[in-house]
Amino acid sequence: MSERAQSDIRALRARYPVAQSALLPALLRAQEELGWVPPEALAEVARLLDLPVEVVAEVASFYTLIFTEPVGRHVVQLCTNVSCLLSGAEEVRRRVEERLGIRAGQTTPDGRVTLLAVECLAACDEAPCAIVDEQRYGPLTPEAAVRLVEELP
The missing domain is CATH 3.40.30.10 (Glutaredoxin)
Structure with missing residues (x-):
């Protein structure tokens, strides 16, 4: 992810008292930039929010609005x-x-x-x-x- 996307995710984290509350908006921000959320982006979001990558992956796989595989335009x-x-x-x-x-x-x-x-x-x-x-x-x-x-x- 770009430095801009990482900065945006850090700013999201700062807006919430609990890191997990920023998770869905952070995943959407990663997807906005990449078009989908590959494993590397899941790991980066986990790092930026200081959450276990398993938690991030579980949330990403639960919501149909998060694409964990490449999608069309x-x-x-x-x-x-x-x-x-x-x-x-x-x-x-x-x-x-x-x-x-x-x-x-x-x-x-x-x-x-x-x-x-x-x-x-x-x-x-x-x-x-x-x-x-x-x-x-x-x-x-x-x-x-x-x-x-x-x-x-």
Whole structure:
């Protein structure tokens, strides 16, 4: 990570009385710079916050908004929780996979889009829903979901 990102993470740490409270914003800052959070960045965040790397890795792997593997320029997260499934999420996923030519968990060959099936986006009132590049959409029809991915630059 750059010195600027490290400085930002140290400043985050100073804002919280408990180091672990700064962990999620620190991981997001690392991801903002790198596009994802590789093992080296997990270790660097752990060092900067004086936390065990295992704790940092556990938090990073828990949240779907933290990417611990490389992702495309755009990330499409489709909810697979019960409310979304009962509202048509399987058909939304199937149609988006078909349009992109990939399965959930994959990135298009050109690196443009990563498609992820995630457990819950906390938007049951908008089921079926998705997050595309940090913006939530829902309720989605299969056609609307396909349009969303087609309109990505």
